[in-house]
Amino acid sequence: MKLFRTLIPLREARSIVLRHVGRVGVEEVSFDLAAGRILAEDIVAEMDSPPFNRAAMDGYAVKAEDTLGAAPDKPLVLHRHEPCSGSEPESEELPEGEYIPIQTGMPMPRGSNAVLMLEYGKERDSKLEVFKPVTPGKNVAFKGEDVRRGDIVLNEGRLLRAADIGLLASIGRRHVKVRKKGAIGILSTGDELYDPKVNGSSGGAIADVNSYILAALMSTIAKPSRMGIVSDNYDALKAAIVSCIANCDAILVSGGSSVGKRDFIGDVVADLGEMLFHGVAIRPGEPTGFGIIDEKPIFCLPGYPVSMIAAFEMLVRPFLEAMHGLKEAMMRQVFAVVAKKMPSAVGRTDFVRVRLSHDEHDGEYYVEPIRVSGSGILSSVTSSDGFVIIEENREGIEEGERIVVNLW
Amino acid sequence: MKLFRTLIPLREARSIVLRHVGRVGVEEVSFDLAAGRILAEDIVAEMDSPPFNRAAMDGYAVKAEDTLGAAPDKPLVLHRHEPCSGSEPESEELPEGEYIPIQTGMPMPRGSNAVLMLEYGKERDSKLEVFKPVTPGKNVAFKGEDVRRGDIVLNEGRLLRAADIGLLASIGRRHVKVRKKGAIGILSTGDELYDPKVNGSSGGAIADVNSYILAALMSTIAKPSRMGIVSDNYDALKAAIVSCIANCDAILVSGGSSVGKRDFIGDVVADLGEMLFHGVAIRPGEPTGFGIIDEKPIFCLPGYPVSMIAAFEMLVRPFLEAMHGLKEAMMRQVFAVVAKKMPSAVGRTDFVRVRLSHDEHDGEYYVEPIRVSGSGILSSVTSSDGFVIIEENREGIEEGERIVVNLW
Numbered sequence: 177m178k179l180f181r182t183l184i185p186l187r188e189a190r191s192i193v194l195r196h197v198g199r200v201g202v203e204e205v206s207f208d209l210a211a212g213r214i215l216a217e218d219i220v221a222e223m224d225s226p227p228f229n230r231a232a233m234d235g236y237a238v239k240a241e242d243t244l245g246a247a248p249d250k251p252l253v254l255h256r257h258e259p260c261s262g263s264e265p266e267s268e269e270l271p272e273g274e275y276i277p278i279q280t281g282m283p284m285p286r287g288s289n290a291v292l293m294l295e296y297g298k299e300r301d302s303k304l305e306v307f308k309p310v311t312p313g314k315n316v317a318f319k320g321e322d323v324r325r326g327d328i329v330l331n332e333g334r335l336l337r338a339a340d341i342g343l344l345a346s347i348g349r350r351h352v353k354v355r356k357k358g359a360i361g362i363l364s365t366g367d368e369l370y371d372p373k374v375n376g377s378s379g380g381a382i383a384d385v386n387s388y389i390l391a392a393l394m395s396t397i398a399k400p401s402r403m404g405i406v407s408d409n410y411d412a413l414k415a416a417i418v419s420c421i422a423n424c425d426a427i428l429v430s431g432g433s434s435v436g437k438r439d440f441i442g443d444v445v446a447d448l449g450e451m452l453f454h455g456v457a458i459r460p461g462e463p464t465g466f467g468i469i470d471e472k473p474i475f476c477l478p479g480y481p482v483s484m485i486a487a488f489e490m491l492v493r494p495f496l497e498a499m500h501g502l503k504e505a506m507m508r509q510v511f512a513v514v515a516k517k518m519p520s521a522v523g524r525t526d527f528v529r530v531r532l533s534h535d536e537h538d539g540e541y542y543v544e545p546i547r548v549s550g551s552g553i554l555s556s557v558t559s560s561d562g563f564v565i566i567e568e569n570r571e572g573i574e575e576g577e578r579i580v581v582n583l584w
Numbered sequence: 585m586k587l588f589r590t591l592i593p594l595r596e597a598r599s600i601v602l603r604h605v606g607r608v609g610v611e612e613v614s615f616d617l618a619a620g621r622i623l624a625e626d627i628v629a630e631m632d633s634p635p636f637n638r639a640a641m642d643g644y645a646v647k648a649e650d651t652l653g654a655a656p657d658k659p660l661v662l663h664r665h666e667p668c669s670g671s672e673p674e675s676e677e678l679p680e681g682e683y684i685p686i687q688t689g690m691p692m693p694r695g696s697n698a699v700l701m702l703e704y705g706k707e708r709d710s711k712l713e714v715f716k717p718v719t720p721g722k723n724v725a726f727k728g729e730d731v732r733r734g735d736i737v738l739n740e741g742r743l744l745r746a747a748d749i750g751l752l753a754s755i756g757r758r759h760v761k762v763r764k765k766g767a768i769g770i771l772s773t774g775d776e777l778y779d780p781k782v783n784g785s786s787g788g789a790i791a792d793v794n795s796y797i798l799a800a801l802m803s804t805i806a807k808p809s810r811m812g813i814v815s816d817n818y819d820a821l822k823a824a825i826v827s828c829i830a831n832c833d834a835i836l837v838s839g840g841s842s843v844g845k846r847d848f849i850g851d852v853v854a855d856l857g858e859m860l861f862h863g864v865a866i867r868p869g870e871p872t873g874f875g876i877i878d879e880k881p882i883f884c885l886p887g888y889p890v891s892m893i894a895a896f897e898m899l900v901r902p903f904l905e906a907m908h909g910l911k912e913a914m915m916r917q918v919f920a921v922v923a924k925k926m927p928s929a930v931g932r933t934d935f936v937r938v939r940l941s942h943d944e945h946d947g948e949y950y951v952e953p954i955r956v957s958g959s960g961i962l963s964s965v966t967s968s969d970g971f972v973i974i975e976e977n978r979e980g981i982e983e984g985e986r987i988v989v990n991l992w
Contacts, residue, residue, distance in 0.1 A: 208781055211800040226790075232888075281776055281790055281887060330966065337992050338800035339965040342793035342889050345780040368689060372753040373616055382634075382689060385750035392619040392746035479689060481750050510918045511949060540986075541919060557747040558738065578948075584745055 183457040185568050186490060186525040192452050193466055193491055196473050197498040200358045200425065204351045207344040210336045212396060213354035214500050219330040221347045224320035229284040233315040236297050236304055237278040237288035239270065240312040248307045256302035257285075275304050284316055291315035323347055333503025355500045357399040361424035362387045363416055365431040365441065366479060367408045386430040386477075386484050393488055397496050410440045417444055421472050426499070428492065431479030441476045445469060457568060458525040461487035482557055486527035489563065489582070510562075512541035512581050518564065519572040529560035530581060543581050560584070591865040593976050594898060594933040600860050601874055601899055604881050605906040608766045608833065612759045615752040618744045620804060621762035622908050627738040629755045632728035637692040641723040644683040644705055644712055645696035648720040656715045664710035665693075683712050692724055699723035731755055741911025763908045765807040769832035770795045771824055773839040773849065774887060775816045794838040794885075794892050801896055805904050818848045825852055829880050834907070836900065839887030849884045853877060865976060866933045869895035890965055894935035897971065897990070918970075920949035920989050926972065927980040937968035938989060951989050968992070 202216040231237065238254060246252040257274040270276060270287035277299070278284070278291060289312045296308040323329050329347065330340055336354070344352055364384045372383035384405050391400040401424065406416040420427050429441055442465060445451045449469030454476065456464045460483035465476035475492055477484045512532055520526040529546045546560050562583040566573060573579055610624040639645065646662060654660040665682040678684060678695035685707070686692070686699060697720045704716040731737050737755065738748055744762070752760055772792045780791035792813050799808040809832065814824045828835050837849055850873060853859045857877030862884065864872045868891035873884035883900055885892045920940055928934040937954045954968050970991040974981060981987060 206781065208796050208799070211803065281774070337966075338797050339889075339893060339992070341800045342797035343966050345791045345793040345796055346889075348780070348784060348791070350780065350784075366689070372756070372758065373614065376756060376758075383753045383756070385753040388616050388753055389746050389750040391616070392749045395619065481747075481754075485747060558745075558751050584747070 183455045183462065183524075184453050185523075186456055186458050187568070189453055189456045189464070189466065189491060190494060193473070193495050194498055196452070196466075196468055197495060198425065198471070198473075199355075199501055200499055201356045202353050203356050204353050207341055207349055207352050210344070210352050210354055211338055211341050213336055214397075214502050215330055215332055215334045215336055216353040216355050216501060218328045218332050219344065219347075219349060219352065221323045221325050221327045221329050223348055224325050225323040225346050226317050226319055226321065229319050230317050231278045231280055231282050231284060231291045231315065232317040233291050233293050234279050235277075235291045235293045235315065236275040236299070237270065237285050238275045238290055238292050238306075238310065239272060239288060240290040240310050240314065242273055242275075243290075243292065243306050243309040246306040246309050251298075251305040251307050254304045254306060256299075256304065258302075289313060289316070331503070333501050335502060357397070358425040358496070358499050359423065360394055360398045360400050360496075361403045361420040361427040362390050362400055363403050363406055363420060363427065363429045365406045365408060365413060365429060369405045369431070371405060385481055386479070389481060389485065390428055390430065390477075390488065393485070393493075394496065397500055397502075408440065410444065413440050414444045414448065417448065417469065417474070421448075421469050421474075424472070426472055426495075427474040428477055428488075429474065430477040430484050441465070445474055445476065449474075456487075456491070456525075457523055458486065458490060458527060460527060461490065464491060466491070482529075485557055486563075490525070490527060490565065510541055510581050510583065511578055512543035514544070514573050514575050514577045514579060515542040516544040517572060517575050518545050518566060520566040520570055522571055523568055525568045526566040528564045528566060529557055530562060530564050531559070532561040532581060541581070543579065557584075591863045591870065591932075592861050593931075594864055594866050595976070597861055597864045597872070597874065597899060598902060601881070601903050602906055604860070604874075604876055605903060606833065606879070606881075607763075607909055608907055609764045610761050611764050612761050615749055615757055615760050618752070618760050618762055619746055619749050621744055622805075622910050623738055623740055623742045623744055624761040624763050624909060626736045626740050627752065627755075627757060627760070629731040629733050629735045629737050631756055632733050633731040633754050634725050634727055634729065637727050638725050639686045639688055639690050639692060639699045639723065640725040641699050641701050642687050643685075643702050643723065644700045644707070645678065645686040645693050646683045646698055646700050646714075646718065647678065647680060647696060648698040648718050648722065650681055650683075651698075651700065651714050651717040654714040654717050659706075659713040659715050662712045662714060664707075664712065666710075697721060697724070739911070741909050743910060765805070766833040766904070766907050767831065768802055768806045768808050768904075769811050769828040769835040770798050770808055771811050771814055771828060771835065771837045773814045773816060773821060773837060777813045777839070779813060793889055794887065797889060797893065798836055798838065798885075798896065801893070801901075802904065805908055805910075816848065818852065821848050822852045822856065825856065825877065825882070829856075829877050829882075832880070834880055834903075835882040836885055836896075837882065838885040838892050849873070853882055853884065857882075864895075864899070864933075865931060866894065866898060866935060868935060869898065872899060874899070890937075893965055894971075898933070898935060898973065918949055918989050918991065919986055920951035922952070922981050922983055922985045922987060923950040924952040925980060925983050926953050926974060928974040928978055930979055931976055933976045934974040936972045936974060937965055938970060938972050939967070940969040940989060949989070951987065965992075 254275040257276050270285045276285050290310040298305040364387045368382045369384040370381045387402045394400045403420050406413050442454050445467035451467040454465035463478045464487040467474050477487050530543045533542050562581045662683040665684050678693045684693050698718040706713040772795045776790045777792040778789045795810045802808045811828050814821050850862050853875035859875040862873035871886045872895040875882050885895050938951045941950050970989045
């Protein structure tokens with residue numbers, strides 16, 4: 177049996193991984209299908225929004241000057257403007273002393289410069305009593321107020337959300353360039369594994385949960401493909417990887433990445449390409465490796481589900497985000513006060529599953545580690561709210577410290 | 585033109601809405617398709633996990649007692665156990681003074697009670713030098729340690745995430761009951777609207793962005809159906825709503841919910857069923873209404889996109905979460921310190937779009953409102969990180985206060 181000679185720090189492992197990111201291609205999709213996708217171009221407004229001055233309230237379009245001096249006990253009277261039949265409101269000029277009823281969103285008639293709210297007027301027989309003066313520009317949404325033609329309104333690398341879809345539509349963008357979803361192959365290795373979707377459990381066998389977890393972890397950003405279970409056998413593993421490489425942009429292999437004698441993955445990667453590291457000073461997740469075959473990245477992840485999740489969050493997710501050109505940090509973090517010391521060791525990065533609680537009284541979140549006896553305890557993940565990464569130069573985190581918690 | 589006679593507080597509006605929630609039905613899906621769905625049953629473990637005691641490390645299965653007293657300069661020697669050919673490891677009993685090499689995840693041989701890590705032994709010629717003692721149970725994952733048969737491992741109402749999918753697989757659940765996605769009809773009203781997916785802009789016309797924003801806001805929890813644009817006309821609106829009611833579990837209508845003379849939605853709802861409120865003391869979003877037609881809820885949302893988003897987050901999202909039985913709060917919030925006063929008025933709930941910044945020095949998030957001149961400014965949403973709700977009994981939030989920020 178061989179041992180990991182050296183464990184490299186997480187920082188170094190991450191920088192090696194990020195040096196080998198191949199950016200995925202770009203595709204054009206209809207704006208309404210772009211939510212959740214990563215933008216692959218700067219979006220420049222091709223027109224002003226609003227495209228014209230428009231009413232921001234229901235009421236009466238007026239010349240503000242005509243309302244000067246109006247008061248509840250001393251209303252001023254304006255006359256309803258009757259447009260020439262057949263002409264558009266925009267082509268008319270509102271004369272002095274007149275008004276036009278207007279609804280939110282409608283273009284302001286030429287010559288008007290404010291909207292008197294319904295509450296402050298009383299209309300009868302084409303006459304309007306005005307109870308309050310308005311200032312010029314009152315209740316008007318001005319041309320280009322939201323977005324000005326030529327402005328960059330959304331930056332490349334943004335993860336598009338619901339309001340962005342509306343913004344794209346409002347500035348006339350019907351198609352938008354987004355990153356393609358990378359094809360990520362998933363292999364599980366181990367003679368002891370069975371596919372829980374296909375078979376029930378039988379004595380001694382273990383459900384391959386890893387490939388399902390990986391697929392679910394990646395589903396929003398990439399296009400995961402479960403490529404099956406491979407037995408602990410050099411030739412079988414080699415054949416599976418060769419076929420996977422041909423069809424995917426990157427591969428994740430879980431299991432078989434430890435140092436037992438059945439663990440061929442390191443040898444296979446080294447024989448087909450190059451193993452860049454194997455063994456990272458993180459806990460759990462130590463037996464994580466990374467290599468390149470035919471210019472395609474391959475991650476060797478631990479077989480234990482929790483270790484695999486830890487390695488995924490610390491190394492694979494940053495890789496996938498870079499691969500898809502994500503530039504804006506996902507806001508999936510809260511700051512919280514440590515309620516119970518989290519021990520760690522210098523020289524190792526710890527991945528600690530934690531629970532958050534919120535103290536109504538002082539408005540703080542408090543965080544404490546979930547007690548676990550082993551890294552195989554998947555319920556330690558499902559019962560946690562998120563995780564904390566303890567940097568390798570820290571001996572642990574003391575009670576009372578304020579730290580970042582990453583939410584699931 | 586009519587006015588809203590009374591605005592009801594948000595609290596009251598929300599309680600009326602929640603009293604009229606009809607829970608959606610349940611469907612059974614394969615565990616691997618359940619991520620992102622809401623669980624509709626308690627999940628009880630039908631078997632222990634792990635299903636047997638197994639090695640938690642690669643190394644040597646031993647009797648811990650046999651390693652007592654071992655030290656680097658005074659190793660003890662154990663002999664490799666040779667199983668009778670053809671017999672399973674479980675059927676063998678490890679005799680005193682012997683060891684069996686073992687890999688992570690493999691069943692512990694009977695009679696063994698600990699795993700000596702590779703680092704602490706040196707194997708040669710079927711003999712093992714032991715450099716360190718192990719205690720009983722060391723590096724063993726015990727049967728039922730993760731989940732014990734009969735435990736509730738996931739509660740009804742949980743939004744299922746990646747690790748949960750693994751947990752379901754590991755306890756042998758191949759199918760799981762989740763909430764069906766409610767069919768939510770979306771209508772946009774307004775003569776001035778055009779469908780930006782179908783046509784380009786033309787003078788005076790406004791892109792219907794609302795139906796696309798609503799569809800994107802709901803897409804993860806429900807099944808939105810865009811039912812088109814309806815003109816400002818009582819009969820057209822009535823026909824559209826009747827047809828929508830027949831095909832949907834609930835309806836969202838945007839636009840036409842203000843008090844201008846073109847706004848027929850309140851009348852249509854009152855004539856077909858009952859309008860329960862129309863006008864809520866929130867800003868933006870005041871003209872929001874809610875009614876029931878044929879026992880189906882109908883929301884009348886403002887036409888201005890930002891007002892509509894505000895009303896959606898404050899009233900429709902809680903409705904959808906209750907409709908789908910979501911019980912665990914989504915952790916989409918951070919606590920932050922107010923960096924700039926946010927004014928408000930007593931008697932009105934304010935929906936303030938905000939930007940967050942993180943101070944590396946003191947580890948705090950700081951939050952400040954985005955300056956806006958009108959509620960139509962969609963870019964005020966896209967350029968914000970989230971929103972703050974200022975309760976109706978507050979005159980505003982002072983600088984330095986610590987508040988909850990809801991992230992998009």
